[in-house]
Amino acid sequence: MATVTPIDLTEVLKNAPAGEWIALSHDEGRIVATGKTLDDVLKAATEAGEEQPIVLKVPPVSALIL
Amino acid sequence: MRFPYVVFPAKSDAAFPNRRLCARPLIKVLLRKGPRSLLTYAIVDSGADQCIFPASLATHLGITIPNPNTYVFSGTQDSPQIAYFDTVTATLWNWNPAEAAITFELYAGFCQTLEHVGLGLLGQDGFFSRFTVNFDSRNLQFDVSA
Numbered sequence: 001m002a003t004v005t006p007i008d009l010t011e012v013l014k015n016a017p018a019g020e021w022i023a024l025s026h027d028e029g030r031i032v033a034t035g036k037t038l039d040d041v042l043k044a045a046t047e048a049g050e051e052q053p054i055v056l057k058v059p060p061v062s063a064l065i066l
Numbered sequence: 067m068r069f070p071y072v073v074f075p076a077k078s079d080a081a082f083p084n085r086r087l088c089a090r091p092l093i094k095v096l097l098r099k100g101p102r103s104l105l106t107y108a109i110v111d112s113g114a115d116q117c118i119f120p121a122s123l124a125t126h127l128g129i130t131i132p133n134p135n136t137y138v139f140s141g142t143q144d145s146p147q148i149a150y151f152d153t154v155t156a157t158l159w160n161w162n163p164a165e166a167a168i169t170f171e172l173y174a175g176f177c178q179t180l181e182h183v184g185l186g187l188l189g190q191d192g193f194f195s196r197f198t199v200n201f202d203s204r205n206l207q208f209d210v211s212a
Contacts, residue, residue, distance in 0.1 A: 004070040004160070006206040010087050014075050021122070021184065026105075038122035042104075054094060054105045055123075057184020058074065 016058050023053035067168060069093055069160050071206035072107065091201060091208050095186065096157040097174070099127040107185050110199060110208065114189030115139065117174045118149050123186070124176035127154065137175055149175030158210065168212065170196060 007028060016022050016031060023033040023045035032053055033044035045053040069091070076088040091110040096103055097119070104126050108119070116137065124131045135151035154174050159167035172192050180186070188194075201208045 001068050001209065003205060004068050004207050006070045006089060007072045007092075010073055010075045019182065038120075038126055042126065052103075052105050054107065055184075056107050057182070 013058050018058060021055060021057060023050065023055050025050055026052055026054070028054065067158070067160050067162075067165055067211065068207055068209050071203075071208070073206075089203075089206050091203075092185070093158055093188065093210075094161075095188070096159075097123065097127060097172075098155040098157070099129055099152070102127045108188045109185055110193070110201075110210075111187045111189055112194060112199070114187040115191060116149070116189050117172055117187060117192045118180060118189070119174055119176050119186035120180040120184060121150075121176045121178045122181060124150065124152070129154075129176065131176055147177055147179045149177035151175045168197075168210070 009028065012030060017034050020034045020036060021038050021041040022031055023041045025032050032048045032050045033041045035041040035044060038055060041055060071089040072092040073087050073089045076085050078085045092107045093110060094105060095108045096105050104123055106123065121131060129152045131150040133150045137149045137151055138146045140146055151173055154172055155169060156172040157167050157169045197210045197212055199208060199210055
């Protein structure tokens with residue numbers, strides 16, 4: 001199987017607001033909306049013409065162990 | 067199916083003064099419940115017992131929480147955490163047109179304590195129990211096969 005290239009979100013997310021929901025464009029190339037709630041972000045993304053954004057927060061490194 | 071790691075920006079701290087980024091084994095996963103769907107990331111986490119997502123996602127998918135399907139677990143916090151479970155349809159794909167997406171029914175939990183993380187966890191029960199997963203961290207990629 002061919003090697004795949006890592007998805008590098010460092011530039012896209014470098015100024016992303018901490019602790020807020022983020023909607024990325026489907027190609028992961030840009031932030032289309034940010035907001036305090038997931039609903040707000042999804043509505044804003046739809047209004048921006050992004051029908052199926054990828055939603056996430058920028059996770060703190062310390063928060064990933066469960 | 068082969069997936070790339072996802073590289074996030076990360077701040078340095080006293081323990082890791084040179085850290086600027088953090089690569090994680092994440093999958094884009096489309097969650098569906100009836101007519102509603104949502105595309106998000108989930109961490110492929112062999113240390114997690116269950117598959118769990120932030121509670122906000124349940125609300126968007128039309129899943130009622132709290133619900134009777136409670137699961138009490140503990141992580142790094144002293145206090146017990148509660149997830150509410152329901153069955154969703156999950157679809158994984160690496161966006162390679164030559165490969166077919168993987169779709170399966172997933173009994174997933176939703177909890178408030180993952181809200182601050184904003185990502186889901188694909189753990190042992192429901193993900194690792196269903197797929198063979200091989201990590202190649204050195205090359206920032208991993209394989210998932212049925």
